[in-house]
Amino acid sequence: MNIKEKLAELNEKGCTLTIQRHAVLEYLYANHTHPTVEEIYYSLKKKFSAISKATVYNTLELLKNYGLIQEITIEKGKLHFDYEVKPHHHFLCHRCNQVYDVDVEGCPLAGKEMIDGHKIEELRPYIIGTCSKCLKKKG
Amino acid sequence: MNIKEKLAELNEKGCTLTIQRHAVLEYLYANHTHPTVEEIYYSLKKKFSAISKATVYNTLELLKNYGLIQEITIEKGKLHFDYEVKPHHHFLCHRCNQVYDVDVEGCPLAGKEMIDGHKIEELRPYIIGTCSKCLKKKG
DNA sequence: TTCTTGACTTGGAATTGTTCTAATATTAGA
DNA sequence: TCTAATATTAGAACAATTCCAAGTCAAGAA
Numbered sequence: 001m002n003i004k005e006k007l008a009e010l011n012e013k014g015c016t017l018t019i020q021r022h023a024v025l026e027y028l029y030a031n032h033t034h035p036t037v038e039e040i041y042y043s044l045k046k047k048f049s050a051i052s053k054a055t056v057y058n059t060l061e062l063l064k065n066y067g068l069i070q071e072i073t074i075e076k077g078k079l080h081f082d083y084e085v086k087p088h089h090h091f092l093c094h095r096c097n098q099v100y101d102v103d104v105e106g107c108p109l110a111g112k113e114m115i116d117g118h119k120i121e122e123l124r125p126y127i128i129g130t131c132s133k134c135l136k137k138k139g
Numbered sequence: 140m141n142i143k144e145k146l147a148e149l150n151e152k153g154c155t156l157t158i159q160r161h162a163v164l165e166y167l168y169a170n171h172t173h174p175t176v177e178e179i180y181y182s183l184k185k186k187f188s189a190i191s192k193a194t195v196y197n198t199l200e201l202l203k204n205y206g207l208i209q210e211i212t213i214e215k216g217k218l219h220f221d222y223e224v225k226p227h228h229h230f231l232c233h234r235c236n237q238v239y240d241v242d243v244e245g246c247p248l249a250g251k252e253m254i255d256g257h258k259i260e261e262l263r264p265y266i267i268g269t270c271s272k273c274l275k276k277k278g
Numbered sequence: 279t280t281c282t283t284g285a286c287t288t289g290g291a292a293t294t295g296t297t298c299t300a301a302t303a304t305t306a307g308a
Numbered sequence: 309t310c311t312a313a314t315a316t317t318a319g320a321a322c323a324a325t326t327c328c329a330a331g332t333c334a335a336g337a338a
C-alpha cells in the first residue's frame with residue numbers, strides 16, 4: 001500500500017491529517033529500516049524543530065490502531081516500527097541491533113484465525129541471530 | 140530438561156551455584172506462567188527478603204546466556220521468562236496481558252541455521268490476540 | 279583452619295524508554 | 309469569524325533496566 005492510499009484511508013475514516021502525522025507516516029514510508037521511536041523523533045526534529053516526543057508516540061499509536069503501520073517488539077526495552085503491515089518475519093542482529101526483513105514461506109499460521117481457543121489478531125514472527133554483515137566482520 | 144539436569148550443567152561449566160541462582164531457576168521451574176522480572180523478584184522476596192533486583196536481573200541474564208532459560212520480548216516494555224527453551228510459540232492476550240504457550244506444527248524455520256545470509260540463533264514466534272478466557276468475558 | 283583473591287550480592291543511584299498532564303495552538307464546522 | 313473539539317507541546321512523572329561502589333561469600337593455597 002503506497003502512502004497516498006494510507007493517507008486517503010486516514011482521511012476517509014475521519015482522522016485529522018496534521019502535518020506531524022503526515023511527517024511520521026512519510027518518514028516510515030521513506031525509511032524501511034525499522035526505526036526506533038528515538039530515530040524517528042530525532043530525524044523529524046531536523047525538519048520540524050518543535051515536534052514533541054509525545055506527538056511521535058501518539059501518532060505511532062494512532063497509525064498502529066488504524067492498521068497502517070506495525071509495531072515491532074523484537075528488541076528488549078524499545079519499540080521499532082515498520083511501514084509494511086503484511087505479515088513477514090523480522091530478524092534482529094544481536095551484535096549491531098539492526099532489524100531486517102526476511103522472507104519465510106509456508107508459515108502454518110498464515111490465514112489462521114484461532115489457535116487453542118485464542119483469537120489470533122497479529123503475528124510477530126521474530127528471529128534473533130547474527131546478520132550477514134556482522135558474520136563477515138567476525139574474522 | 141528437569142531442574143537437576145540444568146543445575147548439573149551449570150556446575151559442570153564452572154558456574155558458582157549460589158542460593159539466589161538456585162532460587163531463580165527453581166522459581167521458573169515451578170512457575171511455567173512466563174513471569175515478568177517483577178513477578179519473579181517479588182515472589183523471591185518472600186523467601187529471601189534480602190534478595191536484590193540487580194541479582195534477579197543478573198541471574199536471568201546468566202541463565203539465558205547458558206541457554207537454560209528463554210527471554211520473551213512479546214510485551215512492550217517488559218521482559219518475561221520461560222523455563223522451557225525448546226522453540227515454541229507464545230501467545231499474548233492484549234486484554235489480560237497473560238502469555239500462553241501454543242503448539243504450532245510445521246514451522247518452516249525448524250532446524251534451519253541460516254536465512255538470507257544471516258545466522259539464526261533463536262526463534263521467537265509470537266502471536267498477539269484475545270485469549271479464550273477474555274473471549275468469554277466479552278459478552 | 280585461616281588467608282587471599284576473585285566472584286557475587288546488595289541497595290540505591292542513574293539511565294533509558296514511555297506515558298501523563300496542563301497549557302497552548304490548530305482544526306473543522308456552525 | 310466564532311466556537312468547541314481535537315492535537316501539539318514541554319516537561320514532569322513513571323516504569324523497567326542497568327550501573328556502581330561497598331560489603332559478603334566461596335574456593336583454593338598455605
